[in-house]
Amino acid sequence: MPNEHLLITKVTIDFPTDNGPFRALDDVNLSIKKGEFVSLIGHSGCGKSTVLNIVAGLHQATTGGVILDDKEVNTPGPERAVVFQNHSLLPWLTVYQNVELAVKQVFKGKKSKTEMHDWIEHNLSLVHMSHALDKLPSEISGGMKQRVGIARALSMQPKVLLMDEPFGALDALTRAHLQDSLMEIQEELGNTVIMITHDVDEAVLLSDRIVMMTNGPAATIGEILHIDLEKPRNRIALADDPHYNHLRSEVLRFLYERHANPATKAA
């Protein structure tokens, strides 16, 4: 098969509970090309994060598996860097030191001290955080923390960047800023990205493909939508674009008509 970068095949996962195993995911299949930006969207509890955690190696699939560049993924590793939802910076390290921890671990013996220093500063400048190198996480805003989290993940030079609702905890304006930054960075570096999101606009704006998941238990991929909008994209120009709005309503229809949230249906 040509150009198969990341392959998720027949992934099923059961979590043990007191009432026997609980099947969270059932037969998830997805193939992602190099440089592709894929969003996973679905209602809460549909197992989006579980898919991401399996790719990250933090969870083990019960059956099926993940193959990255012809190698099976079983354990976590820096080539699949994760941007966590709540930034997960070490609160006792400065912005610079947080990225340094990752760079030192990944490039030990591969880069000299000055190369590492330049690489850390380069990654922080990518996310526009050069002005706050010596600040502690408690001294910067939530959006800034998430920028540093992204810089830390980018600094590992991952083959795949995994983002677990990276902007979910941010206010709308900050979120828009960070989405723009992320588009810039992806334009420049061409990373392969898997992003989990709740936000339909975010998914359509950023993705090449949107993977829509059915509701759990035994959730799986319901539909995949190709976003063939030209890049680079501009959120203001797209706001009046009929094709953009059509794609957007496709996602909305999937989420609210065909696979409405079971919680709201019951109510």
Add this chain to the structure above:
Amino acid sequence: MTTLVYDKFERFGFGWFVPIIKLMRGEQAGKQLVLMFRNLVIPVVGILVFLFAWHVLAAQIQTSLGTVPGPIQVWSQFQGLVEEHKAERLKEVAFYERQEKRNAKKLAKNPDAKIKVRPYTGSPTFFDQIKTSLITVMVGFLIASLMAIPIGIVCGLSKDIYAAINPLIQVFKPVSPLAWLPIVTIIISAIVTTNSEMMPKAFIISALTVTLCCIWPTIINTTIGVSNISQDLLNVSKVLRLGWFTKIRKIVLPSAIPMIFGGLRLSLGIGWMVLIAAEMLAQNPGLGKFVWDEFQNGSSNSLGRIMVAVIVIGIIGYFLDRVMLSLQKSVSWDKNAILR
């Protein structure tokens, strides 16, 4: 700049001093007066009321050693102890001077003569005993900390090891130092056969009793601190593939360090309390022995001198706690935590 100085005062527990400086500098006079009233005047009034009550009540109790001494008598006993200390130091200086002269004379007569320098062997003064107590408690506390922190880390990381060790902790934690002491004494007497000048048996016994009693809070706090590390940070460590040792050093320890220092502070407080009892029975020449000797002595001064010791023990305990608190504050990365 000045706020930095104020912070230093606050950090070392002298926050009550800040309004006085600010008042002298003419900053917000009204607010400073209120602060000064609360932080300085009210505590001083409390102390004065206590001293007055002590003075009145003490005079009414007759004991076998005369009336119970009031604050004035205790103060004069303290001055007496200071005088004794000074006199002893003078004697020491005189002793070494005599010895030097004698040796110089010997050398003048016969250049090959063997010179002996004898150390001064006067009895320890109250202040020497304070020093001994401080060294003893520090050694015991240090041994306890060096054992407790690794044990706590292991317990915090592994639920199984915790389950294995926890019952032992719970059983040994409430044991009184007075119960440990005979065991420690007999074992140390069996192991340590030579009574060296540097490490007298009584010293080792007292220090180890302190260790046995003050090891528990640090173990428990370290365990809690380590087991409460956020799963997100552990995931970061997994994604980075940090080695076991790097994970401990870079993520586990820094994350738990505020809790660890909280435990160390409790431990040192318990250690200082235990030490006095241990020294009494083990006859380690520290404050505990001072109290015991005065009790056995039973002179008309004894009760007053014991009270001096009680107050000194309390003040030293307070300062040890302040030192630990300032350490705890300086290592705490969570600047929102209120420590007092």
